[in-house]
Amino acid sequence: MKNVKLTIEYEGTNYSGWQNQENAITIQQVIEKAIYDTSKEHTRLIGSGRTDKGVHALGLVANFFTNCTIPGEKFKFVLNNVLPVDITIIESEEVSLDFHARYSALKKRYVYKIYNDKKYRPLFRNYSYHYKHDLDIEKMKEASKYLLGTHDFCSFMGRKTNVYTTIRTIYSIDIEKDDNFIIMTFEGDSFLKNMVRIIVGTLINAGNKKMQVEEMQEILDGKDRRLAGRTAPPQGLYLEKVFYD
Amino acid sequence: MKNVKLTIEYEGTNYSGWQNQENAITIQQVIEKAIYDTSKEHTRLIGSGRTDKGVHALGLVANFFTNCTIPGEKFKFVLNNVLPVDITIIESEEVSLDFHARYSALKKRYVYKIYNDKKYRPLFRNYSYHYKHDLDIEKMKEASKYLLGTHDFCSFMGRKTNVYTTIRTIYSIDIEKDDNFIIMTFEGDSFLKNMVRIIVGTLINAGNKKMQVEEMQEILDGKDRRLAGRTAPPQGLYLEKVFYD
Numbered sequence: 001m002k003n004v005k006l007t008i009e010y011e012g013t014n015y016s017g018w019q020n021q022e023n024a025i026t027i028q029q030v031i032e033k034a035i036y037d038t039s040k041e042h043t044r045l046i047g048s049g050r051t052d053k054g055v056h057a058l059g060l061v062a063n064f065f066t067n068c069t070i071p072g073e074k075f076k077f078v079l080n081n082v083l084p085v086d087i088t089i090i091e092s093e094e095v096s097l098d099f100h101a102r103y104s105a106l107k108k109r110y111v112y113k114i115y116n117d118k119k120y121r122p123l124f125r126n127y128s129y130h131y132k133h134d135l136d137i138e139k140m141k142e143a144s145k146y147l148l149g150t151h152d153f154c155s156f157m158g159r160k161t162n163v164y165t166t167i168r169t170i171y172s173i174d175i176e177k178d179d180n181f182i183i184m185t186f187e188g189d190s191f192l193k194n195m196v197r198i199i200v201g202t203l204i205n206a207g208n209k210k211m212q213v214e215e216m217q218e219i220l221d222g223k224d225r226r227l228a229g230r231t232a233p234p235q236g237l238y239l240e241k242v243f244y245d
Numbered sequence: 246m247k248n249v250k251l252t253i254e255y256e257g258t259n260y261s262g263w264q265n266q267e268n269a270i271t272i273q274q275v276i277e278k279a280i281y282d283t284s285k286e287h288t289r290l291i292g293s294g295r296t297d298k299g300v301h302a303l304g305l306v307a308n309f310f311t312n313c314t315i316p317g318e319k320f321k322f323v324l325n326n327v328l329p330v331d332i333t334i335i336e337s338e339e340v341s342l343d344f345h346a347r348y349s350a351l352k353k354r355y356v357y358k359i360y361n362d363k364k365y366r367p368l369f370r371n372y373s374y375h376y377k378h379d380l381d382i383e384k385m386k387e388a389s390k391y392l393l394g395t396h397d398f399c400s401f402m403g404r405k406t407n408v409y410t411t412i413r414t415i416y417s418i419d420i421e422k423d424d425n426f427i428i429m430t431f432e433g434d435s436f437l438k439n440m441v442r443i444i445v446g447t448l449i450n451a452g453n454k455k456m457q458v459e460e461m462q463e464i465l466d467g468k469d470r471r472l473a474g475r476t477a478p479p480q481g482l483y484l485e486k487v488f489y490d
Contacts, residue, residue, distance in 0.1 A: 011367045056368060086367045122256045122331045123301060127368065 007091040039068035054234035107243035129236035135207035143206035144173040146216035154223040158194030201229035252336040284313035299479030352488035359427040374481035380452035388451035389418040391461035399468040403439030446474035
């Protein structure tokens with residue numbers, strides 16, 4: 001038996017997220033089917049994490065165990081032959097049997113794109129969050145500083161989640177303006193459900209002055225989801241990279 | 246009666262092009278229906294030109310005549326309320342009765358985007374032409390020079406076209422590299438059916454050295470579609486702007 005690691009890029013627009021669920025087409029399910037079609041083995045993909053409906057990935061990592069004779073590095077080609085146009089395997093390789101896409105992950109990088117302009121742009125609609133009002137990026141940067149380091153991010157977690165701990169570490173938050181886009185890059189050990197999107201929604205409140213920058217500390221300390229901002233929409237979010245040893 | 250000019254942006258992916266046809270959903274038809282839904286008048290949109298299935302527009306211009314009381318500049322808002330997410334009216338205004346979106350046009354600008362990299366990128370698939378092999382941009386620039394000015398572009402016209410003349414004037418062709426993208430910008434008085442896409446396919450032949458740069462002159466002189474390159478795929482093409490007096 002061998003353990004195969006896949007690095008996957010996809011557009012999330014037409015899927016109900018990564019994780020398998022009933023009565024919905026998910027990315028995990030489509031790739032598992034592609035593995036079955038090419039290897040004739042039923043496998044279970046272990047993903048580095050979930051992405052929600054509409055969220056994109058430029059480098060989600062998953063692994064699976066197989067007895068088939070296809071070499072690890074060839075899976076990329078055989079799977080891409082049968083995968084739909086909005087999902088592609090960037091890289092495949094055989095890894096040690098103890099590699100686990102989720103537990104072995106050391107760090108994740110997410111990017112969130114806000115299209116900050118009065119005009120609606122049809123071509124950007126599935127790839128960024130169209131936010132029409134002015135945003136003060138300096139205020140957003142200041143507010144983001146409160147989140148760096150290790151904290152209980154309970155206030156920034158979506159509902160209906162069952163996790164062992166809500167303590168997470170954010171290594172960096174980078175906010176840049178590129179033309180009419182605001183590009184926000186988050187690196188952390190791992191992220192709770194909806195965490196990046198709720199942080200973005202809260203930073204937007206700092207940027208449009210619905211809240212004072214210092215309130216970020218109260219939101220963290222309050223440990224109550226209702227204190228934070230709205231969950232920013234999924235189409236602006238990209239899982240960019242998962243880091244391993 | 247008044248004449249209303251619309252400037253329109255759309256993603257062409259999910260439409261069978263601009264022009265009305267049977268058994269297919271077109272952009273013209275969707276906007277004509279939106280005009281009917283808001284003004285209760287049946288109108289015929291006059292477009293500045295057609296775009297094929299999959300081609301995008303950042304500034305197609307159309308005009309229509311109406312007796313309804315909605316002011317010209319308000320059509321933008323009422324139409325955007327009912328149009329689907331992949332079509333938007335950027336601008337609307339009342340113009341003189343002799344304005345004709347096609348006949349009054351002085352110049353058009355098209356952009357063609359090639360994604361020139363070995364890797365397939367799902368997120369770019371509907372917005373650029375994925376060309377995997379090396380392209381020598383200097384050769385493409387040299388070849389493009391033969392096309393500047395007024396010529397019979399018969400060799401660069403798609404089939405089944407009925408036109409009065411195949412003589413057209415190209416004012417400029419600009420070719421730039423931006424990261425892994427090759428961005429080609431064409432300005433001309435007007436363009437024949439598939440003309441930009443056939444020129445792109447032919448310039449690619451110059452870039453990958455399937456043809457010598459000087460052969461461009463023979464292709465022009467030969468006045469035979471079979472001499473030119475392939476029609477580059479539609480998803481890389483954008484009608485960027487139509488110029489009027």
